[in-house]
Amino acid sequence: MTLLRHTSADQDVQREALTVNPAKTCQPIGAMYAALGLHRCLPHSHGSQGCCAYHRSTLSRHYKEPAMAGTSSFTEGSSVFGGQANLLAAIENIFTVYDPDVIAVHTTCLSETIGDDVPQIVEAAIDKGLLPEGKMVIHANTPSYVGSHTTGFATMTKAMVDYIAQSSGAEKIRDQVNLIPGWVEPADMSELKRLVKLMGLDPVTFPDTSGVLDSPQTGIHEMFPAGGATVDSIRSAGDSCHTIALGPICSGPAAKALFAKCQVPQTTMPLPIGLKATDQFIMKLREINGGFVPDEIMTERGRLLDLMTDMHQYFYGKTAALWGDPDQLVSLAELLITLDMIPKFVVTGTPGKKFFKRMGDVLGDHAQACKVDQGSCADMFRLHQWIKSDPDKVDLLIGNTYGKYIARDEDIPLIRHGFPILDRIGHQHFATVGYRGTTRILEQILDAFLDRQDRDAPESGFELVM
Amino acid sequence: MTLLRHTSADQDVQREALTVNPAKTCQPIGAMYAALGLHRCLPHSHGSQGCCAYHRSTLSRHYKEPAMAGTSSFTEGSSVFGGQANLLAAIENIFTVYDPDVIAVHTTCLSETIGDDVPQIVEAAIDKGLLPEGKMVIHANTPSYVGSHTTGFATMTKAMVDYIAQSSGAEKIRDQVNLIPGWVEPADMSELKRLVKLMGLDPVTFPDTSGVLDSPQTGIHEMFPAGGATVDSIRSAGDSCHTIALGPICSGPAAKALFAKCQVPQTTMPLPIGLKATDQFIMKLREINGGFVPDEIMTERGRLLDLMTDMHQYFYGKTAALWGDPDQLVSLAELLITLDMIPKFVVTGTPGKKFFKRMGDVLGDHAQACKVDQGSCADMFRLHQWIKSDPDKVDLLIGNTYGKYIARDEDIPLIRHGFPILDRIGHQHFATVGYRGTTRILEQILDAFLDRQDRDAPESGFELVM
């Protein structure tokens, strides 16, 4: 008995209004996740308390960690008269009870629809003396009816630049680069920092959820864990010699704002998932460090290549369906192409102008063989209908937990990647970026294929050696 | 249709002569693996060429890497008249053609049975001028009819001490410790070295197959890859302040020999797989370093614990069957016990006196509920018969690739661990030691259970969130 059985293969009415099984969620959760990557910051959701509850729950379910955040708890009154009183109360309560260094306010569809002016309210809070010395409130406008969770993440990341980064006017610091990692797992952020350091550079990384959403069990709950980008480090981002923004959707806006504000040159590049995108990342760092790549990184690259040669026979010609966030999808698709696999179906709910172009560049000759869609109705239902109607069932699914329903119905292995992963534990501890991270993805894909082969092999073809 | 179907559950005749599906292999392959962990060393099998072919094939199939080694290629003549001529020819050919720094000769059942005296033959080679300046030949006696692959590994490791290590007579070097890692994956050796360095100590690690059997794809075949313990470093092992031998079977003999030869105090302890064994390892290092544990290690420990708490509900009360090498089995069993799992059935083909005692200590209260066996007929056939006859099917198998036949027949998930893993690629790149390595095992166990749960769930119980 299948679960998503209600539509037949040929049934995908031209939808323009109804989204079914979305491949995205809303901006505020992205802003909340980004804000958690700021050390001693309490994210604050300015809207109904349900938003905050949903976002915290989803983040906790994905990261298996506390996701602390405040809410303005709008009621009908605040919706009519504006949320100023609520936000003022929140600011007072939060600084009094929880004592963060920063409150990072993001708006919701509610506060945006009624037109609350957060900076003005924060001004009022300052006037009322609600901000203790040295503390700050930053904000991002993240109406839920614009963009997606990834653009919300981008907007809060940009807010860190707008509110905090400064150019001291002195010469840029030669070895200091800004690293804007985009929405990746905490372990990815650690891995990216490690690579930058190995390249002889000092990364100013923001947001940085490593040490926050992968924090240790110590018997003590730290309201503000040891990790996260400090305000001081972000302030000094204005003095870095370069900004590397990973993923145009999540990290591009902050990098551009930092250039505009502090004249830090920036490069926006693909998330370094896969050999090629990581090569690009290392190439750029090499340009900045004066032109060297240490042996350690060369070895990691060579190990990845070694696995790629060893595993190639199992990957060649296999097809996959992907859904999720554009920055991830482009790099994942490129990875599959370098493995001689075909990312046959790709959807993202996140809107944005350059996605088709980027996917086209990555797919190259294979573009004709692949279906790519983006936007409101580019949802997992569409993806599933494509899969159902394809006579050659794809060999692999890569995406978030929601893919398990398609995986079950169509009997296709699923590799969980992206956000949210609600039904497994551990992903936040294993990077999938860089050469080393890519080896993890390779292992996962190979295991998926070989487990399947073992499962389906007849007695005579059940193999000891592979 | 099952494959290992030929015996019913109640059928396990008291065997004393026939081994069926062994949980061990022979000494020489262990000596070969150990010798590959010596930089610029060519292992050499003194016996029939088939041994060498089998060992190289098995190592290559496990590590997906070249496993270079020579053989004395005994024919009937050498078997009658002794292998001296063959070994002399081999030594000449190897130094001339392949130019290693060291040839590490191990014997086989053949050369042992005929009684070849390797040191005497090497003397003869030196007399004949077959050893170039600065080169050396070391040897280990590894008759196949004694011990197992793990003791062969131990013997060659000890040979490194016997032939190479020296005490310079000066005071021991305060921050230098010897790390004898035992038979673990190359990535494990890297991880152990990383931990020792984080503890502020300088590890002399031997054998060390990292950088040898996980070498990068660079377009160049290095006959002797960059990794491996150098002769110089092992020489200085005699001056280290302490030796940490991981696993009494694989590493104990070398540590003891080093104490006898150079008076380096030694501690033989369990392989640091799992929280407790890693704690023990860190405790010992902390004793040596004067008493500190850096934050990085504390964080890694805390992250492991965090996963243990988060995953506990899925592990609790689950049972497992394990087979493989004693040093691994003891630590794996302990890991399962700390997770509130029960290692119900455990077998190893490797003989050795303290295994039952060590398992008993680890199993504690659970010892009565578990079956443990060791030695010639303690094979995977016995393990399988135990599983067949147990009314509560165990929930998990942990062991090498050969377990896949039991896994298929009994429909029990298998986690591949130990040697050899012939049907998957990548394991050599992912450590399972230390706090971080243990998180990998935890993730694998959890995935195994949850994949199973997803597979078997009825429609109504198929869960998005876990």
Place this chain on the structure above:
Amino acid sequence: MSEHSPFDDDSEVAVTSESLRDDLLDAYPKKTRRKREKQVVVNHKQADESGLVSLPVIGANTRTIPGVITQRGCSYAGCKGVILGPTRDIVNITHGPIGCGFYSWLTRRNQTLAPTDEHDNFMPYCFSTDMQDENIIFGGEKKLAKAIEEAYELFKPKAIAVFSTCPVGLIGDDVHQVAAEMKEKLGINVFGFSCEGYKGVSQSAGHHIANNQIFKHVVGEDDTKRGKWSINLLGEYNIGGDAFLIEDLLQRCGIDLVATFSGNSTYDQFANSHMAQLNCVMCHRSINYVADMMEKKYGPPWIKVNFIGAKATAKSLRKIAEYFDDQELTEKVEAVISEEYPAVFEAQKTYKPRCEGKRAMLFVGGSRAHHYQELFAELGMKTIAAGYEFAHRDDYEGRDVLPDIKVDADSRNIEELHVDADPDHYRGDDRAKAIERERAGYKFKEYDGLMADMPEKALVIDDINHHESEELIRRMKPDLFCAGIKEKYAVQKMGVPCKQLHSYDYGGPYAGFQGAINFYKEIDRMVNAKVWSMIQPPWSDQADQNAPSSSSVRRDG
């Protein structure tokens, strides 16, 4: 009643309930403290001369204070997620930006069991109008109408429900009008919910909005007659399969379960539910008014039941039997209880000694914080503090206080349906039977609330927030804390296991007898897990040297 705090006996420091309460409140700014004082209550029960016990008054169902890090969610969550979520054959379209639909997509573990492939089960789908900027500016009604049509064309459901999210009310989309038009056009039932997130002060408002609309639009649509012992189960949402166990028990007793609101439910069950002879209310908070409305409009009386806890389950089954007052039913019920109880006793014998004396705190839901105390009691565990996330005063103090509850502005905004007896469907016989049973001493509509069952001087806290939870745990080190996913990991970081009572941590079922056994095992697992003892490294009792900074200790080698 003992005078000392439930905290005193185990803790080393002299913490009294009162002192702890003060400590919790001291952290707040004045205004916040004033509000919280009413909601953080020491359960001091006072008996008057006649022995009548009076409970302290608690502040409940009031606004959450901004910024305190609350457990609460919103009206939409209560309406779409909790009440309508478990019904499998209605296409639920969220009208709004994508988030609300996304977060309520399969996240509540309300299981369902479509008997065959031919039966609809839309629960694995998320339907949304995914409102965009332009829909906010120019209105979303057209998009909603189109979305309903598209959903109909694809899925051909028997009913479509529309859920309003925050901006919908603000921009003035009339979802009810659109629903009415589409009902007309498509010929299936289409109805809307004005469950914007800002409505009311918690999920509770959403429950009310949901239940009202189901009552208005669905209940009473199908007049098929039911068997002789027919009941509805109200306020049971089949988390982790609870309803399956209860259904099984009822079936074995021969009781005809017409509808569950809304665990494992279907549209048709709701439509026929008014034909049941008795309503049995599990979660008093989420649905007691539906029972009242049904009684008024159709005649059947209602009783409070509880299937959490073995004793409570037996009691509830007996109470149902007692209502029908039929020897055959009574015998069947007793037979079922006799079949089930030996395993329960066996389990209690195993697990009680392992759990006895351990101390729990429960802060969750609108009834679970009460009901689950039954199970802890069966394990010999003490509940030393508890409170609800979205309950009202009657859920704490009992239905006696209903007349005293002030209706504030936030609650006034939630529609109260005015219901009269339905001239065509009111069943006087049910009413007559109820009156007869009441005369015989049978209690209807009886619910004494959580506080009556709590120990003297236990802390009862409404709408607890993170600060208060953390202080409670830090000070009292309970053996177990029960809450939800948002709290879980923070609690556990303090070394205390946290049992989720919303999702059951993906365990369960915990209802009925079998469920009780499941729960015993689970609690034993949690409070006795080895891992909690291993958090401190073995060297933690030894003084650490100053570690060199990590950069200086790294070497190559």
Place this chain on the structure above:
Amino acid sequence: MSEHSPFDDDSEVAVTSESLRDDLLDAYPKKTRRKREKQVVVNHKQADESGLVSLPVIGANTRTIPGVITQRGCSYAGCKGVILGPTRDIVNITHGPIGCGFYSWLTRRNQTLAPTDEHDNFMPYCFSTDMQDENIIFGGEKKLAKAIEEAYELFKPKAIAVFSTCPVGLIGDDVHQVAAEMKEKLGINVFGFSCEGYKGVSQSAGHHIANNQIFKHVVGEDDTKRGKWSINLLGEYNIGGDAFLIEDLLQRCGIDLVATFSGNSTYDQFANSHMAQLNCVMCHRSINYVADMMEKKYGPPWIKVNFIGAKATAKSLRKIAEYFDDQELTEKVEAVISEEYPAVFEAQKTYKPRCEGKRAMLFVGGSRAHHYQELFAELGMKTIAAGYEFAHRDDYEGRDVLPDIKVDADSRNIEELHVDADPDHYRGDDRAKAIERERAGYKFKEYDGLMADMPEKALVIDDINHHESEELIRRMKPDLFCAGIKEKYAVQKMGVPCKQLHSYDYGGPYAGFQGAINFYKEIDRMVNAKVWSMIQPPWSDQADQNAPSSSSVRRDG
């Protein structure tokens, strides 16, 4: 024949076969060089005036030089692993220390297909006496006898075979005596093999030992008559399912396959094999003497066939039909070829343009290095160097050299069975038919060897070792190298894909028509894989700065 080396046309440097050969040999000490000179041969074919082509003489089936890092294995591997491995219903007990049994346990991919659960399939089992120290000192015969009994008791097989490992011969265990005793005692066939690893100079000795014993102990046990077109297939081991495809072709042609030695085989097939009318030899090396012995003892003649390559498959099928000389069979064979060939053409059309002109090297086995050249030729690829791991001179130079081959001490140790016509079973009619067909120009026992088919001046290397392989690859950069697992990863580290022709890299089957198509696809995959172009990082063409040592560049931040 072209005079220039096959290397010249593509390579930039002027490498000739002769110069390359010199370079390979130059690295050796004198004595080693002298020996290898005989085995590293430039394939210079000389035609005499009559047009008769003579090939160079190659050294083969001689001892491997110690220390050179050879591809070769041992006699036990050839006996237990290769020949007996694929037979599913014999319990194969390795008498020796554990290793030999362990390494030959399921590692050869010789697939088998037991028709039902009731049929024995012992291939997934490894049986060993696991000899210990004391068995070496005091002898292992008792343990062996006990092991045979235990195996019988557990598995009740129809036959048990015992394989001797190195120490067995040395300590004087008489496995044949033990086998005979146990045969007597258990009432099933039990037989031993003196296949100690040191016997002979390669696996080839083991094949011989294995085949002899099967011929002595099993063949001829069952005289059941066979159908009109009955054959045996000798020297086909069902790697990756090859035999399944061949079986299918034969069956569709109506040919009665009595026994395969030993792919997908059973004990009973061997027992009945002498009743076949024709023996078809695939791997000449491993088994041609069995064909000879069968002919001598029972009468049926033998031909060389080859099912690797589409053209060769068609040719082999036609040759079989030609032998039986029956219109019905000929038509069936042509029909099967016509059914299969369109897909082959289609595949060639797709893959040939992608592979054409690429250069391969093959160093493997005793027939594969020859047979697989067929497939490369079908793809338009050139085989520029090749050689066997364990073949004899006749496998290189053709059976014409058989009389010239000197039998050295190592080979003399391998028993040659002396076989005479079996008075009771010799079938004169088969013999008569063969003579008649031969008169009609039909060729029996014809095998011209590998060198005849290799290009002029290609390098032919017997028993190649790592040094020679590495030099060949480094100098010639072939597009593909074919060898085994021991060579694979070293080859690939040089950026050249390596196809395993023992295990097929866990791909296949490659036999027959479908197999050819599989192979085309696989070779296309390998020679055109993107990964080989990505080995050099994009910055490799830029000068690197001196990197600071890694310790100094690490920072915290």
